[in-house]
Amino acid sequence: MTSSPDLLALAVDIACEAGELAHRRRSEGVAIAATKSALADIVTEADREVENLIRERLRAERPDDGFLGEESGPERGSSEFTWVVDPIDGTVNYAYGIPAYAVSVAVVAGEPDPRTWEARAGAVYAPAIGELFTAARGHGAHLAGVPLHVNDEIGPAGALMATGFGYDPDTHAQDLARLGRAMPLARDIRRIGAASLDLAYVAAGRLDAYFERGLQPWDHAAAGLVVAEAGGRIGGFAGAPAGRTMTIAASSELFDRIERAIEH
Ligand code: IPD
Ligand code: CA
Numbered sequence: 001m002t003s004s005p006d007l008l009a010l011a012v013d014i015a016c017e018a019g020e021l022a023h024r025r026r027s028e029g030v031a032i033a034a035t036k037s038a039l040a041d042i043v044t045e046a047d048r049e050v051e052n053l054i055r056e057r058l059r060a061e062r063p064d065d066g067f068l069g070e071e072s073g074p075e076r077g078s079s080e081f082t083w084v085v086d087p088i089d090g091t092v093n094y095a096y097g098i099p100a101y102a103v104s105v106a107v108v109a110g111e112p113d114p115r116t117w118e119a120r121a122g123a124v125y126a127p128a129i130g131e132l133f134t135a136a137r138g139h140g141a142h143l144a145g146v147p148l149h150v151n152d153e154i155g156p157a158g159a160l161m162a163t164g165f166g167y168d169p170d171t172h173a174q175d176l177a178r179l180g181r182a183m184p185l186a187r188d189i190r191r192i193g194a195a196s197l198d199l200a201y202v203a204a205g206r207l208d209a210y211f212e213r214g215l216q217p218w219d220h221a222a223a224g225l226v227v228a229e230a231g232g233r234i235g236g237f238a239g240a241p242a243g244r245t246m247t248i249a250a251s252s253e254l255f256d257r258i259e260r261a262i263e264h
Contacts (some may be wrong), residue, residue, distance in 0.1 A: 002081070004136035007107045008121035011083075011222070012134060014057050015105040018050045019127035022088055022103060025049065026128070030095050041167035042091055047071050050087035054105065058083050066112050070218045074112065081120070082112045084221035089124075090194025099128035104196040106221035114217040115241055122222025124196045133200040133226050141203050141229035150232035151205045152251045158187035159208035159254055162198045165191070166214035175213060178262040182211070185257055195247075199223030202249045203230035209250035209258055220247055237263055 001007070025046040033045045051071040058067060066077030069085040083105065088094050090101030103125045108117040124133040133148070135141040141148040161182060165175050179189070190207065192198050196219060198210040203226045220234070220242050227234045227249045234242050234249040237259060242249075248258050 004120045005139055007081070008123065008134055008136040008139075010061060011105045011107060011121050011123040012125075012132065014054055015103045015123040015125040016127075016132065017057070018054050018087060018105070019103045019125040021053055022046055022050050022094070022101070023127035026094060026097070030097075032095060036167075038167040038169065040092070042095060043071060044088070044091060044095060046094070047088045047091060050103065051085060054083075054085050054087060054103075065107070068112060068217065070216065076112060080109050081107050082109075082117065083107050084218050086196065086218035089196040089219060090192075093193045098193065100126070100192050100194050100197055101128065102126040102194055102196045102200075104218060104222045106218075106225065108221060114221070114243060119221055119225040119228075122225040124200050124223050124226065126194075126197060133203065133223065135203075135222075135226040135229040137225065137229070139229070141226045143200075143204055148203045148226065148230040149205060150202055150227065150230050150251050151208050152231075152253075154208055154251075154254060155187075159185055159250070160188055160190065161186045161258075162190040162192055162201070162207050162210040164193070164195060164198065164212040164214075168214075171214065178211075178213070181261045182258060185209075185254075185261060195219040196223040199227050199234070199249050202232055203227045209248070209254050211246065211248040211258055211262065213246055214244055215242065215247045216244070224249070 066082035
């Protein structure tokens with residue numbers, strides 16, 4: 001069972017079960033368990049419980065595959081595959097009761113290195129909104145069975161653009177300066193608070209573009225494939241893959257314009 005559609009079927013099954021657990025826990029009330037890299041960077045009991053569920057299911061069903069999860073870290077496997085998981089992307093939204101949060105499950109092939117691995121399948125499930133974004137390499141991107149396409153045509157008012165800010169206060173000034181340089185290309189800006197949904201919305205044409213510095217592999221592994229399979233371009237500066245230095249997602253033409261605007 002190693003074809004991209006088969007892997008996607010498992011990713012979907014697990015993301016949906018995990019999403020329902022997150023949603024149920026949210027309705028019972030949220031407890032912040034700890035802060036991580038900065039005071040604003042929180043983890044809830046639900047993040048940990050949901051990641052455990054995903055990890056245990058994968059251990060049972062794909063014991064040879066590797067695992068990389070935001071909350072419990074990496075574990076190398078003996079097969080060519082690694083599962084890259086964010087149990088709750090948009091944790092601050094989750095903690096505040098904003099429904100824009102998602103479970104993100106990707107399976108990638110190759111060395112467990114985000115600079116070189118190849119995403120094969122990805123599922124991003126937003127349980128409080130009831131939306132499931134999926135992609136399997138070579139088989140397109142879908143929302144509820146409907147194929148997704150990025151927007152190729154940007155009107156004269158400019159692009160509807162999303163961005164985000166890392167948790168480290170020291171990075172905010174540079175991020176805001178970049179946003180200022182992108183503004184002339186934008187009709188308006190959104191800060192949704194969940195990178196996986198920002199990317200999925202670019203794939204769905206709900207946003208024209210998204211860019212953010214500081215993303216971790218689990219933030220973009222699944223939804224990055226959704227963008228690419230929807231005909232979009234996702235990457236960093238100067239041909240680098242998407243990652244911590246920069247992630248831009250848009251149509252190819254708009255990608256170039258955003259990169260030129262924010263690069264320096
Ligand atoms: C965060 C969200 C947020 C983005 C941060 C991410 P988390 O993920 O995706 O939108 O701005 O860079 O770390 O902490 O909610 O899983
Ligand atoms: Ca998370």
